[in-house]
Amino acid sequence: MKKSKVELLAPAGDMERLIVAAEYGADAVYFGENRFGLRSGVGFSLEEIRKGIQYLHDKRKKAYITLNIIPHNDDFKGLKEYVLFLRDSGADAVIVSDPGVMVMVKDWAPNMDIHLSTQANTVNLWSALFWYRQGVKRIIMARELSLKEIGYIARNTPEDLEIEAFVHGAMCISYSGRCLLSMYMAGRDANRGECAHPCRWGYALCEQKRPGQYFPIEEDERGTYILNSKDLCMIEHIPEMVEAGIESFKIEGRNKSAYYVATVVGAYRKAIDEYFKDPRTYRFKGQWLEELKKASYREFTTAFYLSKPESSQNYESSNYVRNYDFVGVVIDYDENTKMAVVQQRNRVFKGDRVEIIGPYREYFEQVIEEMYDEEGREIDVAPHPQQVFKIKVEHRVKPYDILRRKKV
Template identity: 45%
Template sequence: MAVLTEEQLKSNKTLLKKPELLAPAGNLEKLKVAVHYGADAVFLGGQEFGLRSNADNFTIEEIREGVEFANQYNAKIYVTTNIFAHNENFDGLDEYLLQLQNAGVTGIIVADPFIIEACKRVAPQLEIHLSTQQSLSNYKAVEYWKSEGLERVVLARETSAEEMQQIKDKVDIEIEAFIHGAMCIAYSGRCTLSNHMTARDSNRGGCCQSCRWDYDLLSIEDDDSLDFVYGEEATPFAMSPKDLKLIESIPKMMDIGIDSLKIEGRMKSIHYIATVVRVYRKVIDEYYNDPDNFKIDPEWLIELDKCANRDTAPAFFEGVPSVDEQMFGDGQKRKNSHDFCGLVIDYNEETEMATIQQRNHFKPGEVIEFFGPEIDNFAVTVEAIYDEEGESLDAARHPLQIVQIPMKQKVYPHNMMRKEL
């Protein structure tokens, strides 16, 4: 089945469904930021059975607190239990799943069939979502997992728009797809570079991202000697693809009927999460509210660039990507254009003073941009900085330091400040 024509898509506008915006959370602070900036749901990892061992990850008590916070915003919490398990990994699984259910978690994201069986048996109130680790990219495989009683499948990042539409048309199951974040050079769940190079199991939470290391590309000659491929020196080479960015394809994904649009990045900063969630929230809402007159605002693209530290591309969404979507040499060294400086704690309208938790160095005389879900972006020149005792400072230089700055524009808790690099 071909992708719908523009005329067919327009006729479907009245049936348009607003998809869930699903954001990552590597810790409790990131969870709260994601929800505050507009995420409908958050996915996170507990301290067992997940694939991000280097994230802070959540204790059961933190998961419970996260659920209570999310409930205030009618947001959902999904917990990753998506390792490919070995025999020793099953100890404590039943107890853990029951704890998640009792904590009020909406569902779990799973790759291993035994964990699916255990969840049905021990914690039947939890929704079961199949992880992208299973690399689903065809409707027959999706049909199989639906027959196993799953509520949702997370498609492989390699799935095209045409394939997404075929799956959605043929199988009555919720579909989740990635829209922004890192891409794996292999199919997710199929790479063992990390295992071989560092003895860290990428499919049990230990991926060291070997594909993103810098390599020298040389050729092996017939006599087993090494020779340069281009010119007179080794060619810098990395196996990593560019990061995924599908902001301009959100309307098409909504027309197809994708149920959940997923942002990758549990290891990312709160600045990254706030920026990306806020932009995609605007895209989804504006297209849903007025699809016929929708246009991509160039400011949205500028916003995403402020937190991007790698080049981006649409990856496989429109088909097999070109060689230009692969990162070579210094291409992966790009830095984001702005530096996250601080988080707003409070604003006193009477004294016109903002209380800030410092996150990176800033000083009087610098131009600082504020942004948040309640405000339009605006910039101010820092006139002065005071510590908690009211003493003047020449800079906010200490991590997490609480400072105050005078400013006439009102800001709100969880608004953020950044400066151009």
């Protein structure tokens, strides 16, 4: 192990999620404009990137910017100006998968740290050493590696080469995300941030001379979702991740909600901090895993980390498991009146029992006994998206605390 403490790295699809990630315990956040990252559906404006970097630095946290598309010639338009902008805005690193992009970063921002994306498919020691010699500061390991393999790479690379690996989130059916299925079936290039997720679709067999007659593809008796991966979850294996020499624990999910980010970051923050209090006496707490299950997920797997995956696919459905609704976000609290101002995310009623979560503390439950609109009129329901309402909360809350409600 190269360091005594690991970094918890969180995703952000907009400024709200960036702030939530930082508030709930991330040490660093990765985000970016949608032109050059592998999430075309989410993205920051240039001004938001500047503000996001400044916000994170004010919190003594780091900002990593995604430049990890696999670009064609036309995709380089505007890249030089973007790299210069990131350099001048103080980004701590850029995440890159393509050598051409790397050359441009080294030419125009020579002091910028370069993190090699998992899309570059680093699966062996000699590739890691090659990229180190090209000036790469950190390598994000391919998802197909075991902890044993990662440990071997970490032990045999220079001390100043950092190792990052995914700890939680959606998995891809293809080799570290390099997939052509979306482009072939939907005309959307996954390698340029436009994945349509055809691996989540249901498939059937159709015989050429019997059009319209579909036969299920039964890889086993459970169903037909032959490409549908479960979600990665390594919260029960923090010691093994640390001992393998992984220095940054990465959470997947730039498309996920602020509630998802808060829940997952908060759970891993507690587990990591508990481990580093005293690794010798560390014991996993089941409530951390139960907390993760209160965010949306597709069952859990340890993928390739512990052994070759034998049950990492869900053949029954590609649907998420959603046991809780994201009700709202606290935006203010008056300690004298004990009234919390909340911005709605899902319809909520007077009489609902909710759980309220916040950074670095356990959640608490309460029934919404009083509800008012912004003008102070009593209401029974907040039905409108992002409607602002007020409720009485006995325990002190603060901005970015989150309300959730168990599904019945």
